Structures are given as C-alpha cells and as structure tokens.
Amino acid sequence: MGFDKYIRLAHGSGGVETSAILEKLIFSRVEESLKRVGNGVGIDFPDDAAAIPLPSGDYLIVTMDAYTVNPPFFPGGDIGVLAASGSINDVLMMGGKPLAMLDSVVVEEGFPMDDLSKILDSFIGVLRGEGVALIGGDFKVMPKGQLDRVIITTVGIGLARKPIIDVPRVGDKIIVSDYVGDHGAVILAYQLGGDVSMELLEKSRLRSDVKPLTRLMLPLVERYGDYIHAARDPTRGGLSMVLNDWAKVSSTVIVIDESSIPLRPEVASFAGMLGIDPLYLASEGVAVLSVDPSLADEVITYMHSLGFSNAKVVGEVRKSEKYSGYVIMRTVTGGFRILEPPRGDLVPRIC
Amino acid sequence: MGFDKYIRLAHGSGGVETSAILEKLIFSRVEESLKRVGNGVGIDFPDDAAAIPLPSGDYLIVTMDAYTVNPPFFPGGDIGVLAASGSINDVLMMGGKPLAMLDSVVVEEGFPMDDLSKILDSFIGVLRGEGVALIGGDFKVMPKGQLDRVIITTVGIGLARKPIIDVPRVGDKIIVSDYVGDHGAVILAYQLGGDVSMELLEKSRLRSDVKPLTRLMLPLVERYGDYIHAARDPTRGGLSMVLNDWAKVSSTVIVIDESSIPLRPEVASFAGMLGIDPLYLASEGVAVLSVDPSLADEVITYMHSLGFSNAKVVGEVRKSEKYSGYVIMRTVTGGFRILEPPRGDLVPRIC
Numbered sequence: 001m002g003f004d005k006y007i008r009l010a011h012g013s014g015g016v017e018t019s020a021i022l023e024k025l026i027f028s029r030v031e032e033s034l035k036r037v038g039n040g041v042g043i044d045f046p047d048d049a050a051a052i053p054l055p056s057g058d059y060l061i062v063t064m065d066a067y068t069v070n071p072p073f074f075p076g077g078d079i080g081v082l083a084a085s086g087s088i089n090d091v092l093m094m095g096g097k098p099l100a101m102l103d104s105v106v107v108e109e110g111f112p113m114d115d116l117s118k119i120l121d122s123f124i125g126v127l128r129g130e131g132v133a134l135i136g137g138d139f140k141v142m143p144k145g146q147l148d149r150v151i152i153t154t155v156g157i158g159l160a161r162k163p164i165i166d167v168p169r170v171g172d173k174i175i176v177s178d179y180v181g182d183h184g185a186v187i188l189a190y191q192l193g194g195d196v197s198m199e200l201l202e203k204s205r206l207r208s209d210v211k212p213l214t215r216l217m218l219p220l221v222e223r224y225g226d227y228i229h230a231a232r233d234p235t236r237g238g239l240s241m242v243l244n245d246w247a248k249v250s251s252t253v254i255v256i257d258e259s260s261i262p263l264r265p266e267v268a269s270f271a272g273m274l275g276i277d278p279l280y281l282a283s284e285g286v287a288v289l290s291v292d293p294s295l296a297d298e299v300i301t302y303m304h305s306l307g308f309s310n311a312k313v314v315g316e317v318r319k320s321e322k323y324s325g326y327v328i329m330r331t332v333t334g335g336f337r338i339l340e341p342p343r344g345d346l347v348p349r350i351c
Numbered sequence: 352m353g354f355d356k357y358i359r360l361a362h363g364s365g366g367v368e369t370s371a372i373l374e375k376l377i378f379s380r381v382e383e384s385l386k387r388v389g390n391g392v393g394i395d396f397p398d399d400a401a402a403i404p405l406p407s408g409d410y411l412i413v414t415m416d417a418y419t420v421n422p423p424f425f426p427g428g429d430i431g432v433l434a435a436s437g438s439i440n441d442v443l444m445m446g447g448k449p450l451a452m453l454d455s456v457v458v459e460e461g462f463p464m465d466d467l468s469k470i471l472d473s474f475i476g477v478l479r480g481e482g483v484a485l486i487g488g489d490f491k492v493m494p495k496g497q498l499d500r501v502i503i504t505t506v507g508i509g510l511a512r513k514p515i516i517d518v519p520r521v522g523d524k525i526i527v528s529d530y531v532g533d534h535g536a537v538i539l540a541y542q543l544g545g546d547v548s549m550e551l552l553e554k555s556r557l558r559s560d561v562k563p564l565t566r567l568m569l570p571l572v573e574r575y576g577d578y579i580h581a582a583r584d585p586t587r588g589g590l591s592m593v594l595n596d597w598a599k600v601s602s603t604v605i606v607i608d609e610s611s612i613p614l615r616p617e618v619a620s621f622a623g624m625l626g627i628d629p630l631y632l633a634s635e636g637v638a639v640l641s642v643d644p645s646l647a648d649e650v651i652t653y654m655h656s657l658g659f660s661n662a663k664v665v666g667e668v669r670k671s672e673k674y675s676g677y678v679i680m681r682t683v684t685g686g687f688r689i690l691e692p693p694r695g696d697l698v699p700r701i702c
Contacts, residue, residue: 050453135387135388148498
C-alpha cells in the first residue's frame with residue numbers, strides 16, 4: 001500500500017488503514033522501552049486500554065478515546081452517554097474496575113447552551129450511576145465554522161488485579177453478549193438521511209445500544225477472569241474488526257457461525273438494503289469474549305442470569321496453517337466465506 | 352451574570368467565563384464524593400492536575416488538556432511539541448515526575464500527511480527526550496470542513512510523593528522562572544496577520560517559549576518541595592489568571608511589582624500597540640511559584656544554577672481585609688492598580 005499525501009476518511013475508520021497510519025507515524029517511531037511502563041501494557045500491544053503496574057501488584061488501567069459522533073443526539077443516547085460509557089467499557093474490557101474519569105470538551109462557537117447542558121448532564125448521569133469520580137478535564141471553544149458542533153474526549157481510569165490482555169487460545173469459544181450493530185445502524189441511518197433510512201428508524205424503533213457494561217463485566221471477570229482470554233467491545237469496525245485483530249495476534253483462525261450471531265432483523269435488512277455487512281457496524285453496549293471451552297456454557301448461563309439473555313456462543317478459535325490470521329464464517333446456507341477486516345470508511349464519525 | 356443561549360468564544364478563554372460555565376454545567380452537578388478519588392484531588396479543587404492516592408502512599412498525578420492552537424506550526428514549535436510539553440508541565444507543576452502519556456489526534460480529511468508526520472515526530476521527540484512512555488491514545492478523522500486541521504488532546508501521568516496543591520500563604524514570595532507572554536504574543540501576531548504583526552515576528556525573532564520544564568521542576572521540587580506552596584504554568588489567561596486564582600483560593604491579596612516582571616521589550620511593545628496587557632498572554636515554558644519567604648532568595652539562586660537565569664521574585668502574598676482575593680500591581684510609575692482576571696476572549700486557540 002503506497003502512502004497517501006493527504007489524510008483520508010478511511011484513516012480514521014478504525015480498520016486496516018488506521019492500523020497502518022498509527023504504525024507508520026507513531027508506533028514505529030517510539031523506542032520499545034518507551035511503549036509501556038514497566039511490565040505493563042502500552043502501544044507495544046494495542047488493546048482496549050493501557051496497564052501500568054503498581055507497587056501493590058495491581059495494575060492501573062488507563063484508556064483514552066475521542067468521540068466525534070454525528071449527530072450528537074440520536075435514538076438511544078447522545079455523545080455524553082457515549083463518551084462516558086465508551087471509556088468505562090474500555091476499562092472493563094481490560095478486566096478493570098472503573099474508578100475515575102477526565103473529560104475534554106471542545107465545542108463550536110454558537111453551539112446552543114441547552115444542548116451542551118443536556119450532553120454534559122447525560123455524561124455526568126452515567127458517571128453518577130456508575131459511582132465513577134470526575135477528577136479533571138478541559139474545555140475549549142473553536143471559532144464558528146472551525147469545528148462541527150462538539151467533540152468529547154474521555155480518559156477512563158480503573159484498577160485491575162490482572163489485566164485481560166487479548167490473546168485468544170486455540171479451542172476457545174467466542175461469545176457475544178447481545179445483538180450487534182445497533183449503534184452503527186442508527187448512526188448510518190441518520191447520516192444517510194432520506195426516506196428509506198428515516199422509515200427504518202421510525203418503524204423499527206431502532207436505538208443505539210450505548211450503555212456501560214459494568215453490571216456484566218465486573219461479576220463476570222470476578223468469577224471467570226482466569227478463563228477469559230480476550231475481551232473487547234466491538235466499536236469502530238464492528239465484530240469483524242475485533243475478530244480479525246484477535247486472529248492475527250494469536251495466529252489462529254476464528255470460525256464463526258453466521259446463524260448464531262445475534263442480529264436484529266431490522267439491522268440485518270437495513271444493512272442488506274445498503275449492501276453493507278452488519279458485522280462491520282459498531283456496537284456500543286456489547287462485549288465480545290474469547291473463553292476457555294470448558295467453561296463456555298457456564299459463562300453463557302451466568303451472563304443470562306445477569307440479565308444478558310441474548311448472550312450466545314458464535315464461534316470458536318482453531319489452529320490452521322492455511323488460514324492463520326483469518327476469520328472464516330460459516331454462512332446460513334452452509335458455505336464458507338472469509339470475513340475480511342473492515343477497509344475504507346463506511347460511516348465517518350460513528351462514535 | 353445572566354446565562355447565554357449560545358457558546359461564545361469567551362467561554363473557552365480560560366478566564367472568568369470558563370470558570371463560570373464549568374461550575375454551572377459540570378462541577379455543580381457532580382456530588383461531592385464523586386469529585387475526587389479518596390483523599391486525592393479532583394474537580395473539588397481544580398489545579399494543574401488531579402491526584403489519586405495509591406496504596407503505597409504516593410499519588411498518581413493525572414492531567415488532561417486539549418490543544419487547538421492556530422496555527423499548528425509557529426516560530427519556536429508546533430502543536431506536537433505543545434501538546435507533549437503542556438501536559439508534562441501540568442504533571443510537574445503538581446510536583447509529579449512524568450511517566451507516561453496518552454494522545455488523541457483528531458484531524459481533518461485532506462490534511463497533508465507530511466504536516467501530520469512532522470507534528471507527531473515533534474510530539475514523540477519531546478517524549479523521547481523526557482523518557483516518557485507513550486502508552487495509548489486514539490486517532491479520528493473528521494470530514495473536510497468539519498474541523499479546522501487538527502486537534503491533539505493529551506493525558507499526562509506521573510507520580511508524586513506529595514502533590515503541590517496550590518494554596519499560597521501570607522508572606523510567600525511570588526517567583527517566575529522566565530520571560531512571560533512569549534507564546535501568546537507569537538500566536539496573537541500570527542492570528543492577527545497584517546504588516547505590523549509580521550514585522551514584529553521578523554524583526555524581533557520572537558519565538559514561542561514552549562518547552563517541558565522537567566530540568567527545572569524535578570530538582571526544584573526534590574530540594575524545596577515542602578516550601579513551594581503553589582506552582583503553575585501560566586498558559587491561557589497568562590500570569591494574571593494564575594495570580595487571580597491564587598488570591599481567590601487563599602483569600603489573600605497578591606501584590607506584584609510591574610518593573611520586576613521579566614518581559615521581553617518586543618512583547619511589551621507589541622502588546623502595548625494592541626492595547627493588550629501582556630500579563631494576559633500565555634506562556635508555555637514558564638513556572639510561577641509561591642515560595643516560603645525564608646527560602647525565596649535561595650530558590651532564585653538555585654533556579655539560576657539550573658540555567659533559568661531570568662528567574663525573579665515579582666511580588667508577594669499579603670493579608671488584607673479590603674483587597675482579599677485581588678491582585679494589585681505596583682506600576683513602573685509608582686502607582687497601584689488592580690490586575691483584573693482575564694475576561695472575554697483575547698485570542699482563541701492560543702494553545
């Protein structure tokens with residue numbers, strides 16, 4: 001892949017172009033010893049968050065994400081809920097208990113005060129509900145026309161006894177906690193506008209799935225932490241991005257069963273109408289796990305007991321010389337196809 | 352002050368309007384117990400950074416800042432150097448030793464790859480020079496026209512044995528480490544454009560003072576930490592903002608001597624031409640300290656020995672019923688005037 005003279009939307013899509021540009025402009029320029037603190041995790045192994053070893057033996061979990069979602073208000077939530085939930089979930093996916101947050105708000109001159117008030121109220125509401133402290137941040141205004149409305153960047157801080165460093169093992173079962181792609185479908189519909197999209201939103205009452213997953217992950221990790229070999233929330237790039245990352249990093253092939261994947265019919269048909277694979281659509285309230293096979297069924301039962309009744313095994317991790325690093329899907333018709341990692345930019349400003 | 356229906360530039364200036372909007376939309380909505388972690392520091396006492404108590408007795412120092420400087424390249428540096436130095440300095444001003452950083456880059460579609468490459472190279476260069484690890488971050492692209500070029504948000508993480516919580520004490524001497532207002536003057540000149548400004552920049556060879564202050568603060572805090580009652584870098588709102596904050600929080604009057612303040616003649620005359628008080632101009636490589644009077648001279652001598660030859664005592668902290676919370680300046684003509692906190696927006700996107 002030759003290198004571009006200008007930034008393209010695809011570079012921010014969270015797919016292969018994002019990985020490539022991060023490697024070229026950042027990761028390759030940082031010396032190995034400065035990619036992490038001590039025996040922790042940093043950009044040497046890009047995961048949901050970084051982990052810094054503490055003298056006590058615990059790890060400090062730190063994650064940072066920018067939220068540029070367009071529109072800032074959407075069915076099911078707003079950029080405030082998203083910014084709080086997203087970083088809380090990244091801490092959780094690392095096996096951490098969220099403790100504190102910092103937030104940077106950059107807003108366009110002329111933005112309605114009431115809207116900003118609603119957004120921040122939503123944001124603080126999530127923190128309140130989670131018992132997460134707000135300990136710092138920043139606030140800046142861009143002259144009119146120099147920023148479209150608002151960007152929120154959040155830092156989530158937590159503690160983990162033992163961070164979950166995503167390396168799936170051969171034999172693992174892949175579990176998803178809920179329907180996938182709801183958030184991405186809603187944002188896609190909004191951005192496309194038009195009759196078809198608006199009709200979808202109205203008739204289906206489709207809503208973003210955005211929410212913090214504390215009530216799932218904290219008990220799950222507490223009870224089964226040692227058997228969860230990977231955990232991530234499938235945001236930009238959807239389920240496909242997570243599984244392709246995992247297959248690559250573990251040099252395995254991940255085989256998934258299309259008919260097992262929890263997918264709302266409205267999301268499936270909307271994506272179908274647009275010729276988009278719903279497995280590339282973001283979720284903002286879903287956990288994907290790679291679990292030791294001996295306990296997979298028990299984990300599913302436990303997740304159901306926690307209120308996550310749609311949790312399902314959707315596939316497994318296998319060894320393969322030929323397909324190492326790939327994700328293969330057994331289709332509803334019984335055939336097989338390779339599920340490529342996401343490329344290009346499907347929907348900018350999805351989260 | 353009535354409340355606005357729309358966000359104004361002044362809300363992001365770092366002055367009184369910023370404090371007001373943060374209080375109304377954020378701080379007043381967070382319950383006291385969720386404003387900090389344990390006996391640490393958070394938004395209950397907005398300082399350079401937050402402090403989280405660790406089991407070992409040390410404190411984790413965490414700071415977050417968004418950098419929106421326009422233009423992204425300026426004499427003396429660029430947004431990359433600024434983003435790295437700014438957050439490193441905030442950790443230092445809290446008495447911490449910088450250890451790690453996370454960075455979020457949000458860039459406009461179409462931004463030249465070479466420019467982004469230079470910016471990130473600068474950024475990583477500062478981290479390398481400081482031995483600070485880069486452990487995480489984010490990268491997003493905004494569609495063309497939805498963001499002016501680039502915004503970088505950084506999180507600085509460090510450790511402090513005892514955080515410097517800014518509360519000046521009666522009798523303290525106020526010390527500045529270097530010439531003030533260089534960065535603000537350069538950015539102001541660039542943004543104004545025009546013959547006068549460009550002539551200033553060319554003739555004066557004025558440059559931003561942006562730089563990390565590790566080689567000043569680490570030894571200074573190591574040796575005199577117990578006698579430094581407040582430390583801050585005077586960025587948005589300049590020296591005036593810092594001193595007004597300090598006078599308010601300590602219910603003292605801070606008296607400064609205009610003729611003592613290190614100010615380059617070019618900055619003084621440029622500000623004078625524009626009718627702007629140079630004490631409102633940002634610095635990005637200066638430390639302002641409130642120091643126990645018994646050691647102030649020794650601290651000055653020590654700062655000189657560290658290479659900060661322009662360090663000076665510029666004023667002192669006093670008790671006053673009438674002027675509690677104010678900053679009073681003894682002018683070069685021998686008179687007195689109140690140095691108001693900054694209001695309105697002098698220069699948007701200054702840092």
